[in-house]
Amino acid sequence: MSKQGYEQIGVAMTCRSFDEYVRMFGLQQSDLERGPILDVAAGGSSYTAEANARGYSAFAVDPRYGTGIEEWIKEAKQEIETSTAKLAKAQDHFDWSYYGSLEQHRAGREASILRFAAHVKDPLAASHYKYGMLPELPFSDDQFSLVLCSHFMFLYADQFGYEFHIKAILELMRICKPGGQIRIYPLIALNWEPYPKLEQLMGLISQHGGRAEMLPSQLPFIPKSSHYLNIFA
Template sequence: MSRGTKTKLDLDKVIFIGRTYEEYMDMFMLSEGDLKGKKILDCPSGACSFAASGQLKGWNTMAADIAYDHPAEDLVTKGREDLQHALTHMKNAESNYIWDYFQDLNQLQEYRERALHSCIEDMNKNSERYLPVQLPALPFKDNDFDMVLSAHFLFTYADRLNLQFHLDTLNELLRVAKEELRVFPLVDLEGNRYEHLDHVIQYLKDNGCYVEEVKVPYEFQKGANSMLKVNKNH
């Protein structure tokens, strides 16, 4: 897919909000030792700054998202609009969140704006590291990445992504992962544990994976404090 070709999903239907590199390290319980010498894919990565910050630290990071089929200037506008919409919603539902990681809405806005700025700046400089994709299909070779990270997509949108889509997407993310896949969080937008998670875990185990639910040092949305860690080799 080239940048000039629109994907089936219009940009106005994509939520383009990002998390920072520091949030990723906590969400996925990563250390710099986990990343050193590894090739890592963030998918779908949205406006997150993990790939950009990772490259600055010397990691081999790549980002993939359906939104990357659109020009960077459009994504900046979209990101700012989505952030303001999210902040307005949070003002009316602050009790749905735990205000330990962020002091208040102002600090949250600062983090989100920093992630967006870092993502877009790197996209303009290193566009080859930002691939437009449409899950559950990826344009990468088998075992192309040592580790794949996937945040705030699978399980989160359980109201619009059915079980088969989850299984197909997990299969594809694992296909391109040589060693490991990590998925965060394990709850839907209402904070409920994904209703088919036990089925998903058993499915992955039946296909030869070692699967763990791991508590992580990050909780902003209430209940969103665990990741799924999937190793392809026992």
């Protein structure tokens, strides 16, 4: 662990719960009821499983949703071990007011991957998980009313350049219904610094008929991660 930031090689397989999504994206019941909802780069998060259990129409897409399901579930469980060890070395940098402790944070990750694994392996739920990766997703135009992207887009700014982010944002706008919304969190990179070209991207969104604003997130944890990006398609 460096003095400033979180060390990560490659893209980690995230495992987060429905309640974490509600808090990080400021989700209201009216947002969820409009459906369908898409979780982009969803990893091993249980949001889709929990949302459908609550009666909402939710789907997930990720490059790992191809073959080898048991292998990438195993990968996600290993990532929990790895990330917990990293967090243990830098606990003082994080805000634990939501999670309570490192142990509870880990328990939440473990519960999320278990819910995810049960859902994704259920034949009746298989259609809710699609293989695909930004900047090209396997969906038709104007398909989703709400598109969510957690802990991927700007977090890996050092690995994915500005051109990728342009293409990715435009792709999310393509699959979002007119009047729908796209929400992205966090707006910082792994070095805990704000994404440096956010204003340019917001201007690009405006040029393509959308509108973007930064809104407060209610999931305190990562330093300087107090807002999410809300895009009105």
